[in-house]
Amino acid sequence: MTKITALDTYDVRFPTSRELDGSDAMNPDPDYSAAYVVMRTDQPGLNGYGFAFTIGRGNDVQTVAIDALAHHVQGLDLDDIVGDLGGFAQRLIGDSQLRWLGPEKGVMHMAIGAVINAAWDLAARMAGKPLWRFIADMTPEQLVSTIDFRYLTDALTPDEALTMLHAVAASKSQRITRLLAEGYPAYTTSPGWLGYTDEKMQRLAREAVTAGFRTIKLKVGMNVEDDVRRCRLARETVGPDIDIAVDANQRWGVDDAIAWLQRLSDVRIAWAEEPTSPDDILGHAAIRRDVPSVPISTGEHTHNRVMFKQLFQAGAVDLVQIDAARVGGVNENLAILLLAAKFGVRVFPHAGGVGLCELVQHLAMADFVAISGKKDDRAIEFVDHLHEHFIDPVIVHNGCYLAPQSPGFSAQMHASTLAHYRYPDGPAWCEPASVARAQ
Amino acid sequence: MTKITALDTYDVRFPTSRELDGSDAMNPDPDYSAAYVVMRTDQPGLNGYGFAFTIGRGNDVQTVAIDALAHHVQGLDLDDIVGDLGGFAQRLIGDSQLRWLGPEKGVMHMAIGAVINAAWDLAARMAGKPLWRFIADMTPEQLVSTIDFRYLTDALTPDEALTMLHAVAASKSQRITRLLAEGYPAYTTSPGWLGYTDEKMQRLAREAVTAGFRTIKLKVGMNVEDDVRRCRLARETVGPDIDIAVDANQRWGVDDAIAWLQRLSDVRIAWAEEPTSPDDILGHAAIRRDVPSVPISTGEHTHNRVMFKQLFQAGAVDLVQIDAARVGGVNENLAILLLAAKFGVRVFPHAGGVGLCELVQHLAMADFVAISGKKDDRAIEFVDHLHEHFIDPVIVHNGCYLAPQSPGFSAQMHASTLAHYRYPDGPAWCEPASVARAQ
Numbered sequence: 001m002t003k004i005t006a007l008d009t010y011d012v013r014f015p016t017s018r019e020l021d022g023s024d025a026m027n028p029d030p031d032y033s034a035a036y037v038v039m040r041t042d043q044p045g046l047n048g049y050g051f052a053f054t055i056g057r058g059n060d061v062q063t064v065a066i067d068a069l070a071h072h073v074q075g076l077d078l079d080d081i082v083g084d085l086g087g088f089a090q091r092l093i094g095d096s097q098l099r100w101l102g103p104e105k106g107v108m109h110m111a112i113g114a115v116i117n118a119a120w121d122l123a124a125r126m127a128g129k130p131l132w133r134f135i136a137d138m139t140p141e142q143l144v145s146t147i148d149f150r151y152l153t154d155a156l157t158p159d160e161a162l163t164m165l166h167a168v169a170a171s172k173s174q175r176i177t178r179l180l181a182e183g184y185p186a187y188t189t190s191p192g193w194l195g196y197t198d199e200k201m202q203r204l205a206r207e208a209v210t211a212g213f214r215t216i217k218l219k220v221g222m223n224v225e226d227d228v229r230r231c232r233l234a235r236e237t238v239g240p241d242i243d244i245a246v247d248a249n250q251r252w253g254v255d256d257a258i259a260w261l262q263r264l265s266d267v268r269i270a271w272a273e274e275p276t277s278p279d280d281i282l283g284h285a286a287i288r289r290d291v292p293s294v295p296i297s298t299g300e301h302t303h304n305r306v307m308f309k310q311l312f313q314a315g316a317v318d319l320v321q322i323d324a325a326r327v328g329g330v331n332e333n334l335a336i337l338l339l340a341a342k343f344g345v346r347v348f349p350h351a352g353g354v355g356l357c358e359l360v361q362h363l364a365m366a367d368f369v370a371i372s373g374k375k376d377d378r379a380i381e382f383v384d385h386l387h388e389h390f391i392d393p394v395i396v397h398n399g400c401y402l403a404p405q406s407p408g409f410s411a412q413m414h415a416s417t418l419a420h421y422r423y424p425d426g427p428a429w430c431e432p433a434s435v436a437r438a439q
Numbered sequence: 440m441t442k443i444t445a446l447d448t449y450d451v452r453f454p455t456s457r458e459l460d461g462s463d464a465m466n467p468d469p470d471y472s473a474a475y476v477v478m479r480t481d482q483p484g485l486n487g488y489g490f491a492f493t494i495g496r497g498n499d500v501q502t503v504a505i506d507a508l509a510h511h512v513q514g515l516d517l518d519d520i521v522g523d524l525g526g527f528a529q530r531l532i533g534d535s536q537l538r539w540l541g542p543e544k545g546v547m548h549m550a551i552g553a554v555i556n557a558a559w560d561l562a563a564r565m566a567g568k569p570l571w572r573f574i575a576d577m578t579p580e581q582l583v584s585t586i587d588f589r590y591l592t593d594a595l596t597p598d599e600a601l602t603m604l605h606a607v608a609a610s611k612s613q614r615i616t617r618l619l620a621e622g623y624p625a626y627t628t629s630p631g632w633l634g635y636t637d638e639k640m641q642r643l644a645r646e647a648v649t650a651g652f653r654t655i656k657l658k659v660g661m662n663v664e665d666d667v668r669r670c671r672l673a674r675e676t677v678g679p680d681i682d683i684a685v686d687a688n689q690r691w692g693v694d695d696a697i698a699w700l701q702r703l704s705d706v707r708i709a710w711a712e713e714p715t716s717p718d719d720i721l722g723h724a725a726i727r728r729d730v731p732s733v734p735i736s737t738g739e740h741t742h743n744r745v746m747f748k749q750l751f752q753a754g755a756v757d758l759v760q761i762d763a764a765r766v767g768g769v770n771e772n773l774a775i776l777l778l779a780a781k782f783g784v785r786v787f788p789h790a791g792g793v794g795l796c797e798l799v800q801h802l803a804m805a806d807f808v809a810i811s812g813k814k815d816d817r818a819i820e821f822v823d824h825l826h827e828h829f830i831d832p833v834i835v836h837n838g839c840y841l842a843p844q845s846p847g848f849s850a851q852m853h854a855s856t857l858a859h860y861r862y863p864d865g866p867a868w869c870e871p872a873s874v875a876r877a878q
Contacts, residue, residue: 057536097496106545
């Protein structure tokens with residue numbers, strides 16, 4: 001009988017702030033980082049991998065939070081985890097003492113999500129399937145059994161979820177065939193970082209269109225005149241047929257968001273992302289009501305299913321982002337995808353950072369095959385950074401993510417990456433020129 | 440010139456689960472704990488004290504999160520903190536890399552709150568005033584300058600806040616006189632823990648009334664028949680003139696809460712606290728709409744001012760709890776108190792745990808003197824546990840908190856407490872009988 005022997009953690013940081021990659025109105029100098037976790041078994045070569053994503057300082061806090069979950073994992077039979085992915089997640093989320101540190105939000109919830117994701121990675125590896133296929137091959141009953149419906153039943157009951165899943169189950173194999181042939185649409189944020197010059201933005205926007213992307217996204221929120229100029233330049237550059245989204249990264253209050261977005265309304269924005277605090281459900285609803293020409297979205301910082309439920313109930317968003325490493329793992333994202341499908345809200349998964357593309361593609365593809373049944377009216381974010389550190393990196397071709405084929409959740413990093421970027425003792429951080437950035 | 444030399448932290452835990460003190464429907468076995476912080480200066484005897492409250496496991500994570508803030512404090516001139524309490528708080532909350540770990544919620548936000556509270560403690564000590572008086576003696580302009588209005592201006596602008604504060608400023612000294620003479624009303628949760636027998640509950644309820652309390656609170660949510668029986672027994676025990684509140688500690692979904700509270704409506708409940716997820720603003724509004732006979736409240740886990748703003752905007756609560764150690768310190772609680780005053784919502788501060796009574800009394804008293812101007816229609820929770828560990832413990836007499844007289848925020852623990860209860864190496868945890876609880 002296979003046992004879980006350890007939950008090993010690694011504080012891995014990439015000095016991305018040196019190049020201003022990833023700069024936006026709220027995050028001027030991120031060092032993309034991962035609190036990385038390996039769920040080790042006593043079977044040689046069989047481990048589960050996961051991580052929480054952070055942007056530098058505090059990645060040590062995130063790593064210690066994962067360590068605090070070790071007693072829920074060490075010594076368990078493997079079957080207690082991979083044979084009961086719903087019960088396993090509920091044991092972590094239901095730890096009453098740790099729950100106080102959220103509840104179901106922030107550092108502790110992201111730590112729980114990383115460990116839950118590692119368990120799903122392990123389960124998919126054992127099944128010999130990429131995670132999207134592992135989920136897609138579950139029966140509706142199996143999928144629903146992984147979800148915690150606490151606080152959800154006023155919007156979605158288990159029976160409703162089953163009815164929804166059964167309705168699309170018969171046509172799963174057709175969608176698997178389509179997914180394998182076509183991939184899943186991607187959009188790119190690479191042209192739009194605030195630290196870039198107009199010329200660099202335009203060059204990258206042209207390259208994005210040439211590469212097959214149908215949607216690009218620009219960061220906004222530092223200066224309204226700059227934003228108007230950059231959006232118009234981008235529209236001139238890509239022409240009328242490419243969607244342009246903007247992302248304010250929570251920069252504004254509700255009143256500011258309304259005034260600012262009205263200034264941008266003549267550029268034909270595909271969506272305005274994170275116009276204000278991710279906690280402000282009623283604020284997003286007010287912005288959406290007062291700026292009807294701009295679709296409104298949020299979600300990458302939306303901390304759990306209860307908040308997504310309310311965004312949908314309040315009619316606060318036209319579309320939504322999900323993030324694979326912010327909420328309580330695959331289980332909670334399945335709940336969110338079901339809620340989105342029930343309310344008819346399109347999902348444009350958040351990615352970028354380090355490894356977020358690798359993770360979230362599986363969720364979007366499982367959603368297409370087994371939950372919403374849709375992919376042509378939505379797209380996964382793509383940023384072409386840091387994929388070389390993963391053993392099974394994403395493949396984006398002609399503006400689409402190709403379906404991963406290797407077993408698991410694509411979360412495993414190379415051993416050489418862990419050694420080189422481990423903070424603070426890896427060579428990437430110990431060289432004298434690096435130390436100043438490590439404050 | 441006085442400098443801040445260090446931010447020292449201590450993982451302090453009390454083995455309260457051995458006695459079932461503090462047991463409720465969601466927290467069966469809490470070990471009340473503090474991630475305790477000392478902001479040290481180079482002036483002998485002059486330090487600031489603060490803490491985040493947790494219930495056991497994860498207190499190490501909370502402590503490490505406070506450590507992650509040291510670079511914002513070490514080496515600063517004291518004036519940069521105590522002379523600019525608003526700017527200091529904004530520098531902590533605005534650290535873009537650490538902000539990713541919330542934003543403004545969970546472990547990192549509680550850590551920031553602990554450090555901000557230590558700064559206010561230090562400022563009040565230097566002024567030679569208890570914190571409530573230090574706040575009450577601020578001009579309206581000084582008080583407003585400490586508040587971060589980001590994400591608030593659709594509900595409360597700085598100018599509105601100034602107008603509110605000026606309106607009560609002239610009568611401050613009369614209320615100070617009343618506060619010093621009368622104290623501030625308390626209510627007690629001591630009779631109502633779920634782990635207690637009916638007889639113990641009744642005995643403690645009688646003792647509470649004899650001691651002068653006008654409100655008691657019972658924990659509910661494990662079994663509806665038990666709750667109906669215990670509430671009726673309590674009503675028989677205390678008679679018709681004492682208020683009885685109930686607290687479900689987030690046990691229910693929205694539908695369950697409605698059904699359960701309807702069963703309790705004939706006992707005349709003063710308020711039902713935390714009927715569902717603290718994140719579920721629309722859920723609280725639905726419960727309040729569907730159970731009009733029971734006033735609805737939440738707040739002890741409400742993680743920031745944006746959430747309180749929405750509770751008020753949505754009409755989701757009849758009254759609200761605040762917690763001194765959950766949100767971003769004194770500054771954010773001042774914002775919340777101003778919002779509550781503007782929306783006319785009564786505040787019943789959450790306390791208990793370890794040291795929460797000591798802290799929150801200052802905020803309630805400052806609110807009475809300088810913000811809402813009210814105290815007779817509200818009360819501070821009181822639980823008679825663990826006060827002996829504080830140098831300036833609360834004094835509750837005839838059902839009222841007496842106004843603290845010593846300078847500071849009453850947050851300092853005895854050195855002997857830190858030594859004895861320090862986890863995992865203090866004697867309270869190293870004795871063989873204790874080790875089993877420390878899992």
